Amino acid sequence: MLFNSYEFLFLFFPIVLLGYFALGKREDSNAANLWLVAASLFFYSYWNVRYLPLLLASIAFNYVCSGVILRDRKRADKRMVRKAVFIFGLFVNAGLLGFYKYTDFFLENVNFIAGTDFNLLHIILPLGISFFTITQMVYLVDCYEGVAKDHNLVNYTLFVSFFPHLLAGPILYHKSMMKQFANPETKTVQWExxxxxxxxxxxxxxxxxxxxxxxxxxxxxxxxxxxxxxxxxxxxxxxxxxxxxxxxxxxxxxxxxxxxxxxxxxxxxxxxxxxxxxxxxxFWRRWHMSLGTCVRNYIYIPLGGNRLGEKRKMENLFLSMLIxxxxxxxxxxxxxxxxxxxxxxxxxxxxxxxxxxxxxxxxxxxxxxxxxxxxxxxxxxxxxxxxxxxxxxxxxxxxxxxxxxxxxxxxxxxxxxxxxxxxxxxxxxxxxxxxxxxxxxxxxxxxxxxxxxxxxxxxxxxxxxxxxxxxxxxxxxxxxxxxxx
Incomplete structure (x- = not known):
């Protein structure tokens, strides 16, 4: 479903908006959030329902990983467990994205360099996989570093699948979104x-x-x-x-x-x-600002940023942009x-x-x-x-x-x-x-x-x-x- 379509403008979004504010009047604020989760999953499924299990599996996997990381963050004896789960979570996310997005590219180059004849898989890229994967990888990093602390399944699912950003960004950050999802004021009609x-x-x-x-x-x-x-x-x-x-x-x-x-x-x-x-x-402070911020905070700075001398700074800049x-x-x-x-x-x-x-x-x-x-x-x-x-x-x-x-x-x-x-x-x-x-x-x-x-x-x-x-x-x-x- 496209934002620039009649079904979105005159059916989907009006129904979602009315339901959201109607359920927001209830004491249980989770009802409105559950409504948005259901709407977001329907929005995603409208493209191709076959990829909905992939999205749900990704959300479930990262929710479990983040739960382990957050649960054991104050226990010194569990530090190695936290680190292992964190690395495993990043590896699985990167592997998922790599399989769908880069397998054929890798095989093409292997065939060209080694003279082999591996058959290309011609994998169809699931919509939004780059965005919902990077969003959750960033979330795992924030959990590991103690930046993210909330761990509510409904709100987390909404954070990942929220339909305005799901397919093409912006990249959301858990810390800023969870407060809004939990705030009852966001579920009341504000005409301005x-x-x-x-x-x-x-x-x-x-x-x-x-x-x-x-x-x-x-x-x-x-x-x-x-x-x-x-x-x-x-x-x-x-x-x-x-x-x-x-x-x-x-x-x-x-x-x-x-x-x-x-x-x-x-x-x-x-x-x-x-x-x-x-x-x-x-330019990069103005274009795809959330992606630029993500690359700076989670790639450039961990590589060393500008802390290791001018030569290393330039290498980090170049490598970050290649990625x-x-x-x-x-x-x-x-x-x-x-x-x-x-x-x-x-x-x-x-x-x-x-x-x-x-x-x-x-x-x-x-x-x-x-x-x-x-x-x-x-x-x-x-x-x-x-x-x-x-x-x-x-x-x-x-x-x-x-x-x-x-x-x-x-x-x-x-x-x-x-x-x-x-x-x-x-x-x-x-x-x-x-x-x-x-x-x-x-x-x-x-x-x-x-x-x-x-x-x-x-x-x-x-x-x-x-x-x-x-x-x-x-x-x-x-x-x-x-x-x-």
């Missing part, structure tokens, strides 16, 4: 939260169906046939994906936060205008994506270390250029395809502009330089790239808009109008891009 949450949801819906899905028209043809791209086509393809991913993930993040807020539950803001970043360090890239997908293109960002972070930190200055517009340009190259590898089916696209972007000898109309009328003199004028629908993508650029550069972030909103008739009319137009455009549903990870 409903209004602000609904507004944020509509903004996210508009980003998805009016912007992200429009860019998709210019992304798929180019990445499906990179060898046939001209100079202009290659740039339109790459920039269109850059904006498609931006508005798709931003839209999902807004919708997830908005849905939770309507239920008086605060989940982490995951997106804060990353294309306005002045450097790659700033982040590989977490997104099983392929060398994802590893290269991580390597690009790892190298860029090293350069950025070195630049800051020597307190060098840079003209701010140049900083923005270099940051976005680095991000663009990374996204090409991120989206391409192979390293070869990514290379073809970048080569086309660097080959102005193959410039083809659309025939007829304003472009040929005012730029006909370019024919003397070898420019060809021919009918090309891809060129129409430039106007959407311009619209996307203006939105990214000048519009305030969704969260800022919502926090500044005033519940007036005009505001209600604007939100209703945007929502109406967005719902009309929802005729053909498209999944959010981060669902594949």
């Amino acid at each position: 939260n409903i209004a602000r949450g609904f507004t944020l949801f509509i903004i996210g819906l508009a980003k998805k169906v009016l912007l992200a899905d429009t860019f998709m028209t210019y992304v798929s043809p180019g990445f499906n046939d990179p060898a046939g791209l001209t100079f202009v086509d290659a740039w339109i393809t790459a920039l269109s994906y850059m904006f498609q991913l931006y508005f798709d993930f931003s839209g999902y993040s807004d919708m997830a936060v908005g849905i939770a807020r309507m239920m008086n539950i605060e989940i982490p803001i995951n997106f804060n205008s990353p294309y306005r970043a002045y450097g790659i360090i700033d 982040l890239g590989l977490w997104h997908g099983a392929g060398w293109n994802y590893i290269i994506f991580g390597a690009i960002h790892g190298f860029a972070l090293i350069v950025n930190h070195t630049w800051k270390r020597y307190r060098l200055r840079m003209w701010r517009p140049l900083g923005y340009t270099l940051t976005l250029g680095t991000v663009l190259v990374g996204w090409i590898f991120f989206r391409a089916d192979s390293i070869h395809d990514a290379w073809l696209i970048m080569m086309a972007m660097c080959d102005p000898s193959q410039i083809i502009l659309p025939a007829g109309g304003i472009v040929e009328k005012y730029f006909v003199f370019l024919k003397d330089s070898g420019v060809i004028f021919s009918g090309d629908a891809m060129f129409m993508g430039l106007k959407y790239i311009l619209v996307g650029s203006l939105c990214v550069a000048f519009l305030p972030s969704s969260n800022r808009i919502v926090e500044r909103m005033k519940p007036t008739i005009v505001w209600a009319f604007v939100v209703a109008a945007v929502g109406f137009v967005s719902m009309i455009r929802m005729g053909s549903y498209s999944e959010f891009l981060y669902f594949q990870f």
